[in-house]
Amino acid sequence: MAQTKLQATGLRMEYYQPRTGGRLLALDNVNLSVEDGEFVSIVGPSGCGKTTFINLCDGLLKPTAGNLVIDGKQVTGPGTDRGMVFQDACLMPWRTVLKNVTFGLECQSLNNTEGVERARKFIQLVGLTGFEEHYPHELSGGMQQRCNLARALTVDPEILIMDEPFAALDAQTREIMQLELLRIWREAQKTVLFITHQINEAIYLADRVIVFGARPGRVKETIKIDIPRPRDLAVKRAKQFLQYEDHLWTLIEEEVKKTMIQDQVVHNINR
Ligand SMILES: Nc1ncnc2c1ncn2[C@@H]1O[C@H](COP(=O)(O)OP(=O)(O)OP(=O)(O)O)[C@@H](O)[C@H]1O
Ligand SMILES: [Mg+2]
DSSP states (O other): OOOEEEEEEEEEEEEEETTTTEEEEEEEEEEEEEETTOEEEEEOOTTSSHHHHHHHHHTSSOOSEEEEEETTEEOOSOOTTEEEEOSSOOOOTTSOHHHHHTHHHHHTTOOSHHHHHHHHHHHHHTTOTTOTTOOGGGSOHHHHHHHHHHHHHHTOOSEEEEESTTTTSOHHHHHHHHHHHHHHHHHHTOEEEEEOSOHHHHHHHOSEEEEEOSSSBOEEEEEEOOOOSSOOGGGGGSHHHHHHHHHHHHHHHHHHHHHHHHHHHHHHHHO
């Protein structure tokens, strides 16, 4: 039986708002679990708390209530068992590709021959062999994001947590990165939690797509994606794929409308 990698139970997050002295309820009663080796996408309207959820998983935020457990241990702060990949690659411009990728190892004093070999293995896995001594400004946006991915994988995290990692890329590069990510996921055998606004990206990549409802965020629906793997990009034009896409669009549209009404109310209150 598959093991549970991440389990959120009754997760609630309130932000204190210094300007008004009030509190904003970003997440309320989020319950979800992710299995070992599973690829889970999360979609939902802007402001529904996806990044907040990710920051709780990373341990950068502490929940107001509820429980978050990774590998049977309560999350109490950041740790090397979680590899984070954000929209901006955030590479250090004064370091080469190799030095950027080994940075995490240096922080853990694991930058030995074995560590550097590991870094080179992941540089190869993300298709950057030959660019080890290049600086970030000599790379394209897609290459920078691949370098970022290699950096996250090199510390051998248990779970890879990605928040809109391909949002800044052009459409073609983004498609190639999706294909590449599936290949890397298969080879590296990691659990992945992937946030995106692009519905077809969520379906294409995931075993399950979790839809977050309008703020306060919670799990509105979970959809299992029964499309065989390996998946090539042409699968996005298959009838079954388009049916998933239709269903998800309907769900998200409902939530986006709720968000727009909420925002209008907040705007009127603050006027
Ligand atoms: N540090 C913070 N302090 C106060 N409020 C915050 C903070 N971070 C986020 N929020 C609020 O919490 C809510 C959820 O924000 P969050 O960034 O998690 O949404 P999101 O789903 O990631 O949105 P997007 O899709 O636009 O990235 C929003 O209303 C936002 O204004
Ligand atoms: Mg976000």
